[in-house]
Amino acid sequence: MLTLYLGCLALGVIFAIVSVLVGDLIGNALGGIFDLLSFDFLNSTVLAGGVTVFGGVGVLLTRYSGLEAGSIVALSLLSAAFIGVLLYFGVVKTMDKSEVSNGFSMQDLPGKIGEITVPIPSKGYGEIMVKFGAGNTLHTAASFEHQSIPVGMKIVVVEVREGVALVTEFEDRRGEGS
Structure with missing residues (x-):
């Protein structure tokens, strides 16, 4: 034994x-x-x-x-x-x-709130920063409404097309009506 x-x-x-x-x-x-x-x-x-x-x-x-x-x-x-x-x-x-993964899918972006890091012209591309988990990710972005968006503006991702996040300015309506 x-x-x-x-x-x-x-x-x-x-x-x-x-x-x-x-x-x-x-x-x-x-x-x-x-x-x-x-x-x-x-x-x-x-x-x-x-x-x-x-x-x-x-x-x-x-x-x-x-x-x-x-x-x-x-x-x-x-x-x-x-x-x-x-x-x-x-x-x-x-x-x-x-276990925490810093991986994400571009399809997870719609609905996420981020910030403009490189200005987005009305017809062209800029860059946004979106928080995923404990880190931030940078993505190529374009305006969903074809309007220019300056650096520092809060945005929300509307959809993703061909690897580009289409965004619009974020309006926080929680404080209204009080």
Whole structure:
């Protein structure tokens, strides 16, 4: 049994090192072939951690306790399951919620409020800055109503055509009527 535990410990450590060093390369090379089989709780972090803990606890209990083989297997499995649950809820679920992407689609622009950074002539292009998440993005823009818009004006994106944001001046009507 000691050989099984040492093998699991070594396999878990090697898997962790390999996935840190070349995990993305392998995932991209396989083209997401395993995505169909993926379950949230069968994350590679959880599995590698569980296998490593199973092997480590098994080695320690075999060498330093007087327990029988069945008890050692049971305690190793319980330890691996416990650490797997901790990894899942402490790392995997937490990281899923904390992931922030700075990627966006031009189709997300309509309805966004921004500011003119390069003036937009009545017939031509300028530039706008729109806040996406924690950052700002710059986009080529033209006037939706074919009117010039000076720098610093607040705008709202009406639509996107051929990669150009069509904008109009933003009127804040929340303060009116009070």
